[in-house]
Amino acid sequence: MTDSVWLREPRPRRENPPLSVERITAEAVALLDEEGPDRLTMRRLAERLGTGSTTLYWHVRTKDDVLDLALDEIFGDVPIPGRTGDWRADATAMLGGWRAAMLRHPWSAALLGRPLLGPNVLARTEFLYATLAGAGFTGPHLVATAYALSHYVIGSTLMQAGTGDDLRDTVDAMLRERRDRYPSLAEHGHTSGHDWDEVFARGLAYLLDGMTPHAAPGSRPS
Incomplete structure (x- = not known):
């Protein structure tokens, strides 16, 4: 999978952004814990974040990006x-x-x-x-x-x-x-x-x- 979120150059950070990759990832992990991957959609994630889909897509291109970010996030808790x-x-x-x-x-x-x-x-x-x-x-x-x-x-x-x-x-x-x-x-x-x-x-x-x-x-x- 050559289009992995980990293989792309990160987008430049905005000043005082209304949303961040870190916040998206944390909310995605919470949603996945509550309901599992089948219930994760970009629209539902945007709603939970209180933002529009356009803003969400500026930070992550696809649901696959979100899953990759969430998966890596939980391994950060492994000592x-x-x-x-x-x-x-x-x-x-x-x-x-x-x-x-x-x-x-x-x-x-x-x-x-x-x-x-x-x-x-x-x-x-x-x-x-x-x-x-x-x-x-x-x-x-x-x-x-x-x-x-x-x-x-x-x-x-x-x-x-x-x-x-x-x-x-x-x-x-x-x-x-x-x-x-x-x-x-x-x-x-x-x-x-x-x-x-x-x-x-x-x-x-x-x-x-x-x-x-x-x-x-x-x-x-x-």
């Missing part, structure tokens, strides 16, 4: 951890913060197919890559490791965000009724029947366990 010297702990802290931000804004997980080129996302991705590089991963090994960890966070967040607590009893009942077809699921339960945080942490640890032998020996945690 960039201090480096501890333990690459696994540092990566776990970064990924846990990323997951928590998406769960606070459930609409975000469904938008992660968009170009992630905003400064907040790039700063945190840089931290993850630097952490893995410091552990001894290089070239395609570093990229594969970063992708595996990122995709795990995205996938687990998508699943949790799309499975409300009210669905748990329904799923469990269905699996009990169809035990002959799904005996393992009926016995051990669907993912929604477990503690999401515990399942996420355990799965992430399994991934890191598999990656650790490929890190530089001096970078492995004691």
Whole structure:
């Protein structure tokens, strides 16, 4: 997508503008939190901002611009951890913060197919890559490791965000009724029947366990 808001030269700022990109972004995040991306339109956003569509379009060209700005904004709340010297702990802290931000804004997980080129996302991705590089991963090994960890966070967040607590009893009942077809699921339960945080942490640890032998020996945690 070459027309990304992050790849254009910013327009010059007006003096005492009636509207700003920062205000547009904050209102867009609030609307998305309340109603989700399907309800976000430029007209509704302009109404919430108390302005006309023409003024809004001076700052952002399309709804895609607004979504990209909003997505980057929520990642600005993810703390960039201090480096501890333990690459696994540092990566776990970064990924846990990323997951928590998406769960606070459930609409975000469904938008992660968009170009992630905003400064907040790039700063945190840089931290993850630097952490893995410091552990001894290089070239395609570093990229594969970063992708595996990122995709795990995205996938687990998508699943949790799309499975409300009210669905748990329904799923469990269905699996009990169809035990002959799904005996393992009926016995051990669907993912929604477990503690999401515990399942996420355990799965992430399994991934890191598999990656650790490929890190530089001096970078492995004691």
